[in-house]
Amino acid sequence: MKLFQIEEPEGGPTDPGAPGAAIGIDASGAAAEVAMSIGGNATILTDREGFESNLAVPAIGAAVAQWQELFEAARLRAERALARPVTHAVIAVAPEAYDSANAATIAKSAQAADLLVLRLIAAIELAPGIEPALAAAMLAEDLAPRPALWTG
Numbered sequence: 001m002k003l004f005q006i007e008e009p010e011g012g013p014t015d016p017g018a019p020g021a022a023i024g025i026d027a028s029g030a031a032a033e034v035a036m037s038i039g040g041n042a043t044i045l046t047d048r049e050g051f052e053s054n055l056a057v058p059a060i061g062a063a064v065a066q067w068q069e070l071f072e073a074a075r076l077r078a079e080r081a082l083a084r085p086v087t088h089a090v091i092a093v094a095p096e097a098y099d100s101a102n103a104a105t106i107a108k109s110a111q112a113a114d115l116l117v118l119r120l121i122a123a124i125e126l127a128p129g130i131e132p133a134l135a136a137a138m139l140a141e142d143l144a145p146r147p148a149l150w151t152g
């Protein structure tokens with residue numbers, strides 16, 4: 001009789017306290033886009049067929065609950081696409097939405113959606129010639145906390 005061992009991908013369970021993925025969210029238009037970057041290569045994340053969701057961006061001055069709903073849906077889209085937890089985000093907003101009152105509402109609602117905002121930025125301040133979601137994702141990759149390396 002032969003025995004074999006089955007292991008989890010990547011060798012075993014991960015540290016539940018480790019930071020999850022960092023994403024870019026472009027909330028500067030009528031509908032938000034979500035992106036992820038690895039090694040400076042960013043891509044827009046989409047919902048799987050049958051799980052499509054509308055990521056409608058709330059109006060300027062909208063309540064925390066409306067922004068929270070957007071961020072929960074964006075996080076869910078990313079987690080489904082990446083098959084891993086998402087904990088951090090860079091959020092790009094329209095220039096007219098980039099004020100202290102709106103920034104506080106966005107940060108509070110992102111936190112309520114279990115996302116730590118790495119940076120809130122006006123979309124026009126991101127790299128020119130690149131879609132804001134992609135530029136935000138590349139910035140998120142740069143700003144994301146790194147898991148501690150094993151030093152055994």
